[in-house]
Amino acid sequence: MKLASYADGSRDGHLVIVSRDLTQAHFATGIATRLQQVLDDWGFLAPQLDDLAVQLNHGKLRHAFPFDPQKCLAPLPRSCGWAVVGAEGGVQRDAGTFGAPHQPLRAPAEGHPALAAIAGDLAAASDAPAALDALRLLTLAVDWRLDGELIATQCAPLALTPDELGPGWAGGRLQARLHLLHNGSKQPARDVDAAPGAALARLARLRALRAGQVAGMSLGDLGLTLAPGDSLHLDLKTAEGSSLFGAIDLDIAPPDLTP
Known part of the structure; x- marks a missing residue:
């Protein structure tokens, strides 16, 4: 669903x-x-x-x-926690709010997209198969950082159960493509291959996870130089080109032209 x-x-x-x-x-x-x-x-x-x-x-x-x-907020506007999980474990972010898919930024910032896994309750030290069983939903998120500091996290409008992901979901892995438009200009798409169960298991190595914890699997940085007045469109799609979670559409506030 x-x-x-x-x-x-x-x-x-x-x-x-x-x-x-x-x-x-x-x-x-x-x-x-x-x-x-x-x-x-x-x-x-x-x-x-x-x-x-x-x-x-x-x-x-x-x-x-x-x-x-x-009309959408983030699917889960307030979570129990947000962590971007890498090979060395989880980097905990503040539990708080996720921005809507069309929420503007007031200043240019570095964007770091991630596949976000929303978990149910998961015991500490659970292995990857148990963590995969605790996976409830997936969505697309972007961390926005200014001078290295996290200033906002934005989410796509939809969260999906894995059975909605089609042939791109197999063996507990999602394979898809991240598409970007910068000021309406198409950027090179990038392949995504992510294992949410493994990410949740790494996050739960030392502590139990509560229902509503969100683990992000980094998709790298955007590699774009953004400026005031820019627009950005991000969409994670199937190999056939169908949008999985709906798009994140970002506008950066234009420069203040007040004399």
């Missing part, structure tokens, strides 16, 4: 189910209103959401409406 959080004036947004072709959505009201609720009670609530997704994909929900990514 594909999940998103619509902005409704609250900190966490309102949970919606999104159709496989990204054209329709339906509120998950009656099952859960926030994604964290689902992560806390996954075994009971996720099957209900999956049934709703099946009905949506078959056009059987009377109150479905056109999906609008511009």
Whole structure:
């Protein structure tokens, strides 16, 4: 299933189910209103959401409406923690908020994209197969850093269960391509090969993970020089060119022209 959080004036947004072709959505009201609720009670609530997704994909929900990514917050606006995991383990970031997919930056910053794995509860010292079992959802995220300091983390509009990833998901690994547009100009796409179970296991080497912990697998830096007024479009796609998580569209505030 594909999940998103619509902005409704609250900190966490309102949970919606999104159709496989990204054209329709339906509120998950009656099952859960926030994604964290689902992560806390996954075994009971996720099957209900999956049934709703099946009905949506078959056009059987009377109150479905056109999906609008511009109305989305990050799928999980507030997490239990955010860490970018490398070969040497996890680098813990502050537990806090994730920015919306269209949230602008006030100044140019260095972008570091990552495949983000959203976990359920996971015991300390769990191995990779156990960690893979605790994987709940995947999405695309970007860390923005200014002078080496993390200033924001932005997420794509959708979080997906692994079964939605198609032939690019096999053996607990995701294979896809990261596509970038800088000021409308296409940049070289880069191949992505990531193992979320292994990343979560590395993060859980010394401590248990709570439902809602997010582990990022670095996709390198963007390698772009950004300037005020620039725009950036990032989209992780299948080999066939279908968007997996929806796009992150970033605008950097233009220079202040006030005399």
